Amino acid sequence: MVRITEQLIRKRAEHNECEIYTLEEISLHQQDIEKIEYLDKWCKDLKILYLQSNLIDKIENVGKLKKLEYLNLALNNVAKIENMEGCESLQKLDLTLNFVSEVTTIESLRSNYFLEEIYLTGNPCVNFEGYRQYVIAALPQLQRLDGQTIEKSERIQACQDFDSIRLKILQQQKEYESKKTDDEKRLQSSGNDAESKSEDNDKTEEENADFWNSKCDYTPESRKEMHSKMKENREKKSKPMFEKPEFKRTKRYFNDAGDPMNINEGKVDFSLTETEDDSAFVLDVACFKYLDTSLIDVDVQPKYVKVTLKSDVLQLVLQDEVLTDKSTAKRSQTTGHLVVTMPKLNPPPKPIQTTNKPDTKMKKNSSKNVKDNKKTKNIxxxxxxxxxxxxxxxxxxxxxxxxxxxxxxxxxxxxxxxxxxxxxxxxxxxxxxxxxxxx
Structure with missing residues (x-):
């Protein structure tokens, strides 16, 4: 049984930025829904409601939708017109191809003063003698019935013969109900025989074709069976022809020899460089700016560095051994990047400084003194x-x-x-x- 959930409504409310409370129009067609619920609590401002091509067998939980103007329940299993007195603004009701046999239940819509149009095409009550005259006389506010405009002369004549027509409608309803119960018993017996003959659930393509070509009675049960068959076909098409066995890939951070490997599970941008004097490695990891620092783990080993972002691992092999105790990890407050500095265990020797610089300074100083002396002599x-x-x-x-x-x-x-x-x-x-x- 498919039920109306908050997630389903939010998914169908993309045009309203997924907001439910202010929703005015929603389409829940072809969802195999069997019951109307929660809409009168979550979407009180609804004006248009589409529920066609489902398996709804009862009109309920719509009486509190005071602003509802159009309700579409075509291609469902509705048998009675009920629980709609509270829909004060209702203007159009579509019940095409349902199973409304008790047409007298339409009298419950007399208090819906703004109701102008009703569609009952494809329902059993349409075949009753005097159906149109009865509906026109029962609902004086109607302007159109089954797509045809109601004339004034037609309304006057229907109101004159209303009592006699209503008696005929009641008699035909009883006959239809008795015939319906007999058909249900016959279908149940035939269904039990079919189950005893075939125990296998899997059907061949020929049996599938026979199902769609065979004739059946127009009943709610046959419609449910048809929907379940369509669902099975959709599931078969979605499944691959040959199901591959599930293979879970094991995470490996070291090869068979025990040496670390370069791994970047999250495909994170990074840069591994050396300082100017080649004394340390600097790893810059482009973390998300608003990622919580508690979700970041840094592990520096002599030959590799491992950074874990949530559950994704970034592991890099180092060319030289580093000092793990003196390594530092800092995070930028502006960009959120993680910077790991790892001093080398054996850094390259620093170049020896030459002593020529002080001599040049002395020469410069002596030349300045000579110039100053000359200036003093000329004064x-x-x-x-x-x-x-x-x-x-x-x-x-x-x-x-x-x-x-x-x-x-x-x-x-x-x-x-x-x-x-x-x-x-x-x-x-x-x-x-x-x-x-x-x-």
């Missing part, structure tokens, strides 16, 4: 020293002027003249007639 000051006599200072100035060229004055010579004029204007100046005048 000349024109400041007045009171310890020296004025005559010596003037004599030195005249000597320097003789050696200078007679070209245009430079900035330096201009500065010197200014200094000389300042000296002449000073109070300590002594005018010596033997000294030639300044040019």
């Amino acid at each position: 000349e000051t024109l400041e007045y020293d009171s310890s020296k006599s004025m005559q010596n200072t003037l004599a030195n100035i005249t000597k320097e002027e003789k050696h200078q060229s007679k070209g245009p004055l430079t900035l330096k010579s201009k500065k010197k003249l200014v200094n000389k004029e300042q000296m002449i204007q000073s109070d300590d100046f002594i005018d010596n007639p033997d000294v030639p005048p300044l040019i």
Whole structure:
């Protein structure tokens, strides 16, 4: 028995982002459902409900769907029209190809004032004499019956003959029920004989063809048998012709010689590199950013490293032995990557540093000192020293002027003249007639 479950409804509610409470339309056709349940509790806003091509034999658990406008129960095993008084907004009801024989149960829909259209094509009650006139008179709010519009004249005549037509319908219902019970007894006896003759459950293709070609009575039991046969055929098609024995692959992390192997079960992105000085291995594993650290396990061995992410194992063989005690494992807070640093047991020797560097520094320092000395020698000051006599200072100035060229004055010579004029204007100046005048 297939039942309506929350998982089934969510699967069929993809158009509503798998939300059930606000669902307005759902299609549950061809699911072999035998009972209507939970819809009036989980989907109270339903407006359209498709339940065709199932095995439902009773209308129930829809009375609380106040907003339901269209209910499709075609190709089911419904025998009575009942439990729909609470569907206040119901406008259309489809019961095509069911087993409604008690057509008088349609009178329960008189309180559904918005009901405009009903389909009862393919039901046993359609063959009753006066069926259409009875339904039209029983439901005055109907506008269409079995796809045909109801005329006013037709409605007036049906209402006039309603009492006589209703008596005929009741008599035909009783005859149909008695005939139905006789057919059921006959089918049960024939079914028991068939079971005693054939004990094998497996049927050949010929028997399968005979089943579909043989004639049978139009009953709910025959429909259930047909659905079960269709289910068997679907299962046979889904199964392979030759079933292979189940083979469970054993996980191996070491070969027959006991050496570790490279394994990446989860197909995780990683990179195994060495540091610049080749003193350690660095393993970068691209873990998921929001993966809980408690689900990550790191095992560093001298010749291999093993990282377990949930249940997937990443194992890598190392070219050199590493120090397990000094190995570290850290995780990035931004990307979530796992970084495992493994120092080597025998790292390569470091290159010896040459002593040429300090000599070059000394040379540079000595060259700087020589340049500084030259600069200090070339610096000349024109400041007045009171310890020296004025005559010596003037004599030195005249000597320097003789050696200078007679070209245009430079900035330096201009500065010197200014200094000389300042000296002449000073109070300590002594005018010596033997000294030639300044040019």
